[in-house]
Amino acid sequence: MHRPTHHKSRGALTNPASRFADRHAVDFDDGWGSLEADPAAEPARPATHLHADPARRVISRNDSPDVPFSASINPYKGCSHGCIYCFARPTHEYLDHSVGLDFETEIYYKSHAAERFEAELRAPGYRCTPITLGANTDPYQPDEKQLGVTRALLAVADRFNQPLSIVTKGALITRDLDILTRLAERNLVSVYMSVTSLDNAIKRTLEPRAASPTQRLRAITALHDAGVPVGALVAPIIPMITDHELETLVERVAAAGAESAGYVMLRLPHGIKHLFREWLAEHYPQRAEHVMSLINQMHGGRDYDSAWRTRMTGTGVYAELIARRFRLACRRAGLAERSGSRRRFALDTACFSVPPAPGEQHTLDLG
Template sequence: MATPNRPVPRTGRGAVSNPEGRFEKTTTQPVDDGWGSLDEPLPPLETIVRADPARSIIARNKSPDIAFDQSINPYRGCEHGCIYCYARPSHGYVNLSAGLDFETRLFYKQDAARLLEGELAVPGYRCSPITIGANTDPYQPIEREYRVTRSIIEVLSRYRHPFSIITKSAMIERDVDLLAPMARDDLVLALVSVTTLSGELKRTLEPRTASPAARLRAIRTLASAGIPVGVMVAPVIPVLTDSEVEKILEAAAEAGARSAGYVVLRLPYEVKDLFREWLRTHEPLKAEHVMSRMQAMHGGRDYNSAWGVRQRGQGEYAALLHQRFKAACRRYGLRTGERFIHNVGLFQRPVIGPEQLSLI
């Protein structure tokens, strides 16, 4: 059952409301019953976690502007609550809202390790680097209890399968014991996302994520363990965070990051309305300016989903941002545009059940 849709900011939550998803046939709206119910405080929002009975675990894509063709998402929904998350609309596929439901109605892949081992064991499987966390964060808070991400990395480690992992959580430090040995054989790349260095902005923009300082510490921990680590300045939000690009890159390089990338704010489907609502609530004086910049990068629209445009934008502002990013990376010695070369030659296909012996 969806969270009541009354637009009220909640401490520790990113979305202000809980609108119906784009697949819903009915809509609801709060109505005063004459007893002042709209003025009553809303009850606390609990995080509810359920098992996701997945039949497969590896997702595949052929998008020309994405640097990987295989990915795994251990969780559906994300307690981090980042208001800008482009994965929010995916909650509509399970009849839940992209708003508060996305942050409080979570699903974990209970059989992830078993499914992964089975898919790697298929005789026709072609080893290609897997990206963990392309949609929702693999180290969101519930990972402490459910440890789905840890179980996936254990399988990949066992069979020497290359992968990358993307997170904005310092919890990745927990798994250094698995990541460091794999890094020695070029089997793993870690990417830590840093959106802002402002703790105050982070508290409403991405409320349950690690602090900026903790993310920089995670970069330092990974680098010290010999794990190749890059920083993702993502998303770059016009007016709100774009002035921090150089500072973030400098801090990440100082912490030990070797490479860097960036993605401009994306506002697909329900996200654009949720983000506008967040702006009106938390940054009312900047709201119009932010959206004006966004529209300048997307041909007058809030978002353009075309490949090659959705992650970078276009126009003068987008071009200037790209130039600033490249110049800062050169200044701080960070690689850009180069794909990490994973070692695919060490993969050992799992043997599950009886297998015919070779005659040779």
């Protein structure tokens, strides 16, 4: 049974069964008042559960024509940031979990990620290419503070001269400035900070456990001041919720030190569309119909269209208006615009080298 309930510090209001489940439950009135809730009762807060994920490999490959990388590592499955719009939510269904609260509370971490990463870099057939951290779920989500999986991966990349591109909305990234600075000195790292809104009230329900807007801007500044190439992703842009902030967001990230910026329109694949509609009904009931109307206009009358190259930006008059506004805002702010599959920061792959394994010594060339 899953009735919409707003839990403080959680984004989803329900926990629907996985679309792959063979059984689904629905609420119904059995005549005994089982659906009657005590309005004074505080709903129990869903706890976070951590699960070790002993993955044999950590580098994933993709050939999507509208994604600007071919290799990625996701230290975590699930994300306790709780962003209601997160496009990664449906991947939790492959673990027999829900796209809803399960995605925010059942967190899997790659317990031996650094060891697996090193083994893959040492493989004879490995060919160096930039690897993206955070392609699916955030590498700097809250539990990284205690688990340190992402930091361990950075340390391996540092030793092998392996270039990395990081996407995050976590201010915790500044903890790792020591390693990031070393990587940046060799042109081996770039960071994109995701900034959705500057309004704390919007952020509290939209991205309940993510860093505040001010913290993210400060993180951009800290990265810039440390010499780490940093850009910003205005993502997602949500019609009638955050779209009015577009120009201000671009201006603020530029002032904070971002060198380039990109944007992504709201995407609602699979069960996310139901979660988002529940979220709208709870937090923005008077705007809900208008919001969904604009979303439908961008996707051929549907909540989502997965067509390559347009799934990130949408189509139609409203989508074209956003594209023009963003392009003009970047021009005014002096930012390079990242678009489509084009990578803004070119990282060095030529200096990749395999260091001696533990106990192994370099052979001396005595001529």
